[in-house]
Amino acid sequence: MILMKDIVRDPNPVLRKQSKRVQFPLSKKDQKLAKDMMQYLEVSQDPKLCKRYGLRAGVGLAAPQVNVSELMAAVLVPDDNDDPHHPQFKAVIINPLIIANSVQRGAMTEGEGCLSVDKDIPGLVHRADRITLQYQDMTGKKHIVRLKNYPAIVCQHEIDHLHGTLFYDHINMKDRFAKQGDEVLFS
Ligand SMILES: O=CN(O)C[C@@H](CC1CCCC1)C(=O)N1NCCC[C@H]1C(=O)Nc1ccccn1
Numbered sequence: 001m002i003l004m005k006d007i008v009r010d011p012n013p014v015l016r017k018q019s020k021r022v023q024f025p026l027s028k029k030d031q032k033l034a035k036d037m038m039q040y041l042e043v044s045q046d047p048k049l050c051k052r053y054g055l056r057a058g059v060g061l062a063a064p065q066v067n068v069s070e071l072m073a074a075v076l077v078p079d080d081n082d083d084p085h086h087p088q089f090k091a092v093i094i095n096p097l098i099i100a101n102s103v104q105r106g107a108m109t110e111g112e113g114c115l116s117v118d119k120d121i122p123g124l125v126h127r128a129d130r131i132t133l134q135y136q137d138m139t140g141k142k143h144i145v146r147l148k149n150y151p152a153i154v155c156q157h158e159i160d161h162l163h164g165t166l167f168y169d170h171i172n173m174k175d176r177f178a179k180q181g182d183e184v185l186f187s
């Protein structure tokens with residue numbers, strides 16, 4: 001089971017490395033990693049279990065955050081009324097590729113955080129508002145999904161990790177909350 005002690009923190013250089021492609025069929029190690037990362041998100045989003053294991057609740061976790069430089073991340077975006085049985089987007093995304101970005105930009109009004117960044121870094125994290133994401137699931141099956149708003153933001157945050165990018169790399173440090181043109185802001 002992944003615990004907070006297993007999560008690598010900035011400025012650990014592993015967070016700045018380019019991850020390697022995952023081969024199929026998945027090795028036993030990669031199967032366990034995929035399951036453990038999704039389990040972290042599920043446990044962390046259960047208030048009782050989250051407290052019991054001293055976790056920070058998360059909606060995404062990328063392999064480099066647990067010290068594995070592979071193109072794999074788990075995403076579990078709860079639906080608005082927090083029904084655990086109907087998440088907005090739940091997937092282990094392997095060898096993900098953003099094959100289209102909307103011209104329209106989007107950012108979360110309150111900025112972003114990261115389980116691997118222990119300090120708060122305020123500012124708008126400018127991203128595409130909508131993306132077309134291609135990924136392989138644990139069986140190697142290819143999926144192509146179109147995401148917008150929060151699920152799109154979360155996947156972009158995770159895919160960034162796989163390429164050694166952290167959320168604050170996107171903040172305009174000279175004017176942290178300056179909107180970019182007609183950027184969509186949402187909380
Ligand atoms: O790379 C992956 N990470 O670093 C975990 C991050 C990923 C999200 C940050 C912004 C977009 C993706 C994460 O989840 N958080 N960031 C730090 C603390 C809060 C936490 C969070 O947003 N929790 C949450 C939100 C809604 C419901 C339940 N929990």
Ligand code: NI
Pocket residue numbers: 113114115116157161
């Ligand atoms: Ni992160």
